[in-house]
Amino acid sequence: MTQNALTPGIVAGRLDPDAYADKFADLHPPLDDHEAFVAADRCYFCHDAPCITACPTEIDIPLFIRQIATGTPEAAAETILGQNILGGMCARVCPTETLCEQACVREAAEGKPVLIGRLQRYATDRLMARNSHPFTRAAPTGKRVAVVGAGPAGLACAHRLAMRGHDVTLHDAHQKPGGLNEYGIAAYKTVDNFAQAEVDWLLQIGGITVETGKRLGRDLSLDTLRAGFDAVFLGIGLGGVNALGLEDEDKDGIADAVDFIAELRQAGDLSKLPIGRDVVVIGGGMTAIDAAVQARLLGALNVTLVYRRGRERMNASRFEQDLAASKGVRIITNATPRAIHGNGAVREIEFEYTDDDLAPTGQTFRLPADQVFKAIGQTLEGEELPKLDGRKIAVTGAGRTSLKGVWAGGDCAAGGEDLTVTAVAQGRDAAEDIHASLMG
Amino acid sequence: MADLTSNFVGIKSPNPFWLASAPPTDKEYNVRRAFEAGWGGVVWKTLGEDPPIVNVNGPRYGAIWGADRRLLGLNNIELITDRPLETNLEEIARVKRDWPDRAIVVSLMVPVNEESWKAILHRVAETGADGVELNFGCPHGMSERGMGSAVGQVPEYVQQVTEWCKTHTDMPVIVKLTPNIADIRKPAQAAKDGGANAVSLINTINSITGVNLDNFAPEPTIDGKGAHGGYCGPAVKPIALNMVAEIARTPELHGLPISGIGGVTTWRDAAEFMALGAGNVQVCTAAMTYGFKIVQEMISGLSHYMDEKGFASTADLVGRAVPNLSDWQHLNLNYVTKARIDQDLCIKCGRCYAACEDTSHQAISMSEDRVFEVIDAECVACNLCVNVCPVEGCITMEKLAPGTVDERTGQVVQKDYANWTTHPNNPGKCAAE
Numbered sequence: 001m002t003q004n005a006l007t008p009g010i011v012a013g014r015l016d017p018d019a020y021a022d023k024f025a026d027l028h029p030p031l032d033d034h035e036a037f038v039a040a041d042r043c044y045f046c047h048d049a050p051c052i053t054a055c056p057t058e059i060d061i062p063l064f065i066r067q068i069a070t071g072t073p074e075a076a077a078e079t080i081l082g083q084n085i086l087g088g089m090c091a092r093v094c095p096t097e098t099l100c101e102q103a104c105v106r107e108a109a110e111g112k113p114v115l116i117g118r119l120q121r122y123a124t125d126r127l128m129a130r131n132s133h134p135f136t137r138a139a140p141t142g143k144r145v146a147v148v149g150a151g152p153a154g155l156a157c158a159h160r161l162a163m164r165g166h167d168v169t170l171h172d173a174h175q176k177p178g179g180l181n182e183y184g185i186a187a188y189k190t191v192d193n194f195a196q197a198e199v200d201w202l203l204q205i206g207g208i209t210v211e212t213g214k215r216l217g218r219d220l221s222l223d224t225l226r227a228g229f230d231a232v233f234l235g236i237g238l239g240g241v242n243a244l245g246l247e248d249e250d251k252d253g254i255a256d257a258v259d260f261i262a263e264l265r266q267a268g269d270l271s272k273l274p275i276g277r278d279v280v281v282i283g284g285g286m287t288a289i290d291a292a293v294q295a296r297l298l299g300a301l302n303v304t305l306v307y308r309r310g311r312e313r314m315n316a317s318r319f320e321q322d323l324a325a326s327k328g329v330r331i332i333t334n335a336t337p338r339a340i341h342g343n344g345a346v347r348e349i350e351f352e353y354t355d356d357d358l359a360p361t362g363q364t365f366r367l368p369a370d371q372v373f374k375a376i377g378q379t380l381e382g383e384e385l386p387k388l389d390g391r392k393i394a395v396t397g398a399g400r401t402s403l404k405g406v407w408a409g410g411d412c413a414a415g416g417e418d419l420t421v422t423a424v425a426q427g428r429d430a431a432e433d434i435h436a437s438l439m440g
Numbered sequence: 441m442a443d444l445t446s447n448f449v450g451i452k453s454p455n456p457f458w459l460a461s462a463p464p465t466d467k468e469y470n471v472r473r474a475f476e477a478g479w480g481g482v483v484w485k486t487l488g489e490d491p492p493i494v495n496v497n498g499p500r501y502g503a504i505w506g507a508d509r510r511l512l513g514l515n516n517i518e519l520i521t522d523r524p525l526e527t528n529l530e531e532i533a534r535v536k537r538d539w540p541d542r543a544i545v546v547s548l549m550v551p552v553n554e555e556s557w558k559a560i561l562h563r564v565a566e567t568g569a570d571g572v573e574l575n576f577g578c579p580h581g582m583s584e585r586g587m588g589s590a591v592g593q594v595p596e597y598v599q600q601v602t603e604w605c606k607t608h609t610d611m612p613v614i615v616k617l618t619p620n621i622a623d624i625r626k627p628a629q630a631a632k633d634g635g636a637n638a639v640s641l642i643n644t645i646n647s648i649t650g651v652n653l654d655n656f657a658p659e660p661t662i663d664g665k666g667a668h669g670g671y672c673g674p675a676v677k678p679i680a681l682n683m684v685a686e687i688a689r690t691p692e693l694h695g696l697p698i699s700g701i702g703g704v705t706t707w708r709d710a711a712e713f714m715a716l717g718a719g720n721v722q723v724c725t726a727a728m729t730y731g732f733k734i735v736q737e738m739i740s741g742l743s744h745y746m747d748e749k750g751f752a753s754t755a756d757l758v759g760r761a762v763p764n765l766s767d768w769q770h771l772n773l774n775y776v777t778k779a780r781i782d783q784d785l786c787i788k789c790g791r792c793y794a795a796c797e798d799t800s801h802q803a804i805s806m807s808e809d810r811v812f813e814v815i816d817a818e819c820v821a822c823n824l825c826v827n828v829c830p831v832e833g834c835i836t837m838e839k840l841a842p843g844t845v846d847e848r849t850g851q852v853v854q855k856d857y858a859n860w861t862t863h864p865n866n867p868g869k870c871a872a873e
Binding site: 037038041042044045046047048049050105106108109 | 507508509787788789790791793794806810830831
């Protein structure tokens with residue numbers, strides 16, 4: 001029987017087989033040469049530009065845009081990648097509307113910022129299309145560094161260390177490097193297997209040995225790494241997922257949004273990926289949005305995103321909220337899940353309206369749900385880690401932890417905004433600090 | 441609605457907007473389209489002797505562009521008409537017959553001998569054309585054959601040919617001047633002395649628009665080589681305005697009618713040329729960039745402007761800015777201004793700061809939170825910040841009232857006019873009267 005949007009339950013193939021490619025096409029198609037020139041012309045080349053300050057990796061944005069405008073996109077890419085080796089991915093996934101483009105003076109002047117993110121992609125795509133790597137390694141230092149976690153922080157750290165002449169072993173628990181770039185970001189933001197292509201390009205620097213399927217605490221121990229390497233960088237991300245704390249949370253149909261996204265990203269054929277008819281996503285961050293939008297794109301009839309506080313408190317940017325709404329996701333705010341109903345599998349989920357301080361109102365409602373995705377935050381997992389600050393690894397300066405010779409960065413480290421671009425900045429800066437320590 | 445009708449040396453047209461002698465006026469087809477669009481007149485593309493010249497078969501134009509590929513300057517290596525003389529004359533006669541209220545002036549370029557000029561003038565007169573324009577301006581190709589700017593650069597030739605033409609025709613004679621000369625007043629004087637009814641200027645400026653950095657050929661490139669061309673378009677307007685004004689304000693040239701040419705793109709450009717003394721304007725590059733329809737904006741724009749100013753006819757506008765053109769030495773040194781930044785309009789780009797700090801007088805401060813303010817004690821009122829600010833009206837120059845102290849000099853601003861000629865630092869100063 002052919003499935004469609006009305007089919008109850010969690011089934012695959014709700015859409016026409018040809019529809020998936022369109023649905024999951026590039027969210028922001030790349031600029032062509034003409035569009036890039038028009039967009040670049042709008043940059044005012046500000047003095048000490050606010051967009052640079054707003055970028056966690058402090059890319060010299062006016063300079064790279066001027067390099068595009070003058071017909072040298074490869075030079076522009078070097079300006080970008082010199083600060084942010086994952087500039088290609090950041091061009092795709094950065095919430096530019098709350099970073100560089102929010103700071104753009106043309107946002108103040110006209111409400112229309114220069115398209116910084118898309119110009120960055122234009123430049124980095126041009127360079128990567130040549131499949132050449134513009135950076136070279138310094139003379140070998142003889143030092144060896146272990147980087148744990150091949151996500152944005154680990155990759156940035158490994159690349160910078162390799163550039164400085166150190167030998168790096170890059171470990172990751174997954175089968176592929178890339179971290180959240182590979183497993184945790186909506187497919188329409190990074191099409192055509194870009195995450196792996198970027199890793200492959202990054203590794204062209206040389207001096208980086210990748211060891212996948214190696215999880216800290218299972219296959220690796222921090223003590224061994226500290227003994228075997230001159231320094232260790234932890235970029236292990238947040239492996240655990242917060243629970244709702246409700247009874248029957250293990251009913252069929254209830255899953256973690258991060259697992260759903262990872263499964264979708266690794267799926268060879270999206271028409272084979274089952275999705276519910278009535279999907280409820282609980283959470284208010286980017287993961288919640290990515291899960292909700294992709295559930296709709298897979299053909300779910302009703303997708304509701306429910307967040308416990310008001311809309312202003314959602315971690316997802318206004319752009320992301322609007323994107324979800326435009327794809328037909330219904331957003332309900334100020335509602336906290338209270339109970340899961342259903343016999344064996346989830347059938348309904350019950351919420352209570354709560355104010356921004358989560359004070360209960362006593363008013364409840366139920367949403368039909370054959371599939372529920374939890375996206376209420378991730379947590380650090382692992383034993384024998386350096387000292388924590390709250391629920392993350394405490395760091396001082398450029399990622400120094402309580403353990404000598406151990407640095408940390410990215411989502412697992414305290415502070416920062418849990419963005420790809422912040423992780424890159426932290427990995428890069430930790431690498432420079434490691435380099436200074438080793439050579440000092 | 442203001443009266444835009446124009447009477448330029450006896451040639452009447454419904455408005456002062458003519459198309460200059462150039463590709464847009466090379467053929468009957470184009471000129472009919474121009475008149476249908478509303479152009480007041482045309483100067484027909486330059487006629488020469490048969491056999492017709494030939495043009496290159498590669499690119500004829502080069503260009504420079506501003507933001508969003510807005511064409512700012514155009515360069516050409518096209519020559520005069522490459523069609524037989526008879527063909528052009530027949531077409532001119534037909535168009536003039538069908539459009540009697542529009543001006544048709546015919547541009548001419550023949551070798552420097554009286555017989556050649558006499559012969560072609562008689563042919564043109566038979567078409568019913570309203571006048572002739574002597575092309576002493578084209579700086580490429582024809583000049584190598586002793587015509588065009590090769591004539592315009594020698595005042596004696598200008599006068600001689602003008603005299604021949606005045607001898608052999610009753611039609612008004614307009615002399616088109618080349619800007620490729622040190623002092624525009626000299627050929628203008630020669631034209632006047634030769635009896636010209638008017639001068640028109642500027643023709644194009646010697647130029648190379650670019651160099652191909654792969655094959656190292658100047659652009660436009662013909663089979664790997666390039667030759668200089670003639671430059672026109674918005675980029676040349678300031679040069680043209682100055683040359684028009686130089687003629688308009690020179691007492692010896694007083695009363696010599698001027699047809700203003702050079703980068704006229706909008707009604708405002710036209711009004712500026714007219715205020716500096718041009719009786720009408722000729723347009724080419726703007727039409728070549730946007731098509732003939734732009735004349736509709738020129739007509740409505742000039743008309744609205746004249747209504748607002750209460751000008752009954754274009755004569756009220758022509759020359760109105762000429763008395764305000766001065767020499768530097770007569771500018772008022774007691775006029776003291778300071779830059780003022782409107783914080784509400786400021787978008788905090790900091791270009792004023794970069795310009796002042798790096799290249800000028802360190803007269804703008806920048807705070808941690810990007811507030812930019814003028815330091816009066818340093819501001820020399822150069823206006824660079826105004827010019828580099830992307831927001832029109834955000835930075836202005838404000839006059840200090842007499843009696844206030846200029847913080848830069850510590851001097852009280854005087855209300856009286858004073859200029860360099862009486863300044864104590866001037867070694868050659870003359871005593872105030």
